[in-house]
Amino acid sequence: MALPRRRTQRADVAVEFRDVSRRFMLYHERRNSFQDWFIGLIRPRGNAEEFWALRDVSFSVGWGESLGVLGRNGAGKSTLLKLVTHILEPTSGEISLNGDTHAMLELGAGFHPELSGRDNVYLNGSIYGHDRQTMAERIDSIVEFADLEQFIDTPVKHYSSGMFMRLGFAIAVHMDPEILVIDEVLAVGDANFQAKSHRALHQLKDQGTTILFVSHNAEQVRSFCDKAILLENGRLIDSGKAEDVVDHYERLLAGSSGTDSMELMRLRVLDRDGRSAETVIGGDDIEFEALLRVSGDSIPGDLTLGIDVYDADGVHLFGRSSAVPTELPMNEVDGGKLATAKGRIHRMPIRSGELHLVATLQRAGDAEQVLGRSETNVDVTPPAISAERGMLHLDQEWHWAADGRVQVDQKDGK
């Protein structure tokens, strides 16, 4: 772990998915033997069902970032993991991995039961492309980390499951990868070892390791990741700051509260390309989007959606509400329909600072009954070239005057 970081290549991002889809064919009768194969020659099998485990998924992970991948069972997390690790290839789209990758999909995958712990360390190392010498330098540290000094020359078939996993974890954190892919393995061993593994992962993160962390444990993602994406039925339905996406995920898990109701899942700020953004440039348009989930057949007629903007000190800068129309274009997903409401504030008059946006969904005329509330923060950064100072971005002019003749010299703002 304490080895100097080496970079094989530099690219802008560590991991990038561009419109990645993965299809599985579900054959109701599999052609798995010669007999079936001969039958198939005469009678082509018909009923193969397509199943898209991932559909048009695009995201990127910057160097040193840790990205949480959230989603319910069957959302496509495992497929995404197998695509990242090259175990599967995408049906369409492109995946770039720009550095050494190590995957912790299953601790101790590739251990051979008959071999000793020591031999397995070397075997496992070589699976990830490390030669004998590199592993020889690290083995003492691995053994110490795994607390297996006494048992390292015992065949691993005699190990307890805890020892097995500890050794697997110890190897993984000593591989010094540039990109680490982790599949819910933080809960390994006793409390003592868990604390140790937490520290090790944080240390890797602090060293600049790019981490992809797949979990359905919301709290782990919230505490460990900078950013997160949320998958639902193979589609990427949200991305952004970890805490916001985790909130969205938790609302998704909580499910709908009744029939014919609407829930506010998430408020987010979008950049020019329609992607989730964390910063906007002062004076630019700011676009925000509220994701709504409708359960039941129709939208109740008495709902309003409000947006309020506060500054970092909690000063209420702006707010407005509008009735939710009963006819909305909706995207059908299992267990509900998704709709979005988008709003845009033109030439936002803030130059610099942090904004706090709050979306509120409530029943009209009854301010007490709030159905949903979602918040997000966005940083406003000043435009790169500007002669302005202060918090506000105002539509203003600058005049130089002489002999009573007025000449406009500079005009800022658009």
Place this chain on the structure above:
Amino acid sequence: MVVSPALEIVRYRSLLRNLVAKDLKVRYKNSALGFVWSLLNPLLLMLVFTFVFTQLLDQQIPDFPVFVLTALLPWTWTATAVSVGTSTLIDNAPLINKVYFPRYLLPVSVVMSTGMNFVLGLPALFLLMAVFGRPFTQWMLYIPVIILVQGIFLMALVLFLAPLHVHLRDTMVVVDVGLTAWFFLTPILYSVEMIVPELAAWMYRINPMAAIVAEYRTILYEGGVPDPLFMGRTGVTALIMLVLAYLFFKRLNRNIGEHL
């Protein structure tokens, strides 16, 4: 297309070495006797065949034990490499589904570890040759070339069969039956000279193992001069087969994870 796997092998050479070492260690279970056990099968077969052919059938081949063992040892390599290699992808399914590494290393490592086994068994053959007073000639230095050709041929075969077995699970059954037939169709219990001449030419053409076994026997049993041209032809055939098998392997293996 063909150069990149060679580079990959260099990059993953320590994995290849560890896979071979793992195969050998697991087979011998870290015991010295384990290796002797692996020799037991060809030696026992040699005794049985010697008894059948010299006592029951009164076959007039001199030093029959040496005659049969020179063919039996390389055949044992072929038979174990093909049967272990065919199932290697399925046997390693948990690994394949969890980690990426070039998958062809698995069948290749099987050919290498079974080949190591063969090479380690050669001293037993030399001992037998000395006991029967068969000649040791300088042409024995040519043996590594034959081993290389046989190795390339076996890799081609296993690279073809292993992914086929993933897609058609009864490949193994066909392979088992095929190996038995192949054993009798290869000049192991008889020599090429004993075959009807017009069929002998055909045997060489269709069955690379016939040429390979005949070369081992020429050098080790007869103390004769190997035919470099003949082995060259077998070698080139084996190389072409290897390239085709590699392409076949790549093609069938694209989404192997789905089928395991």
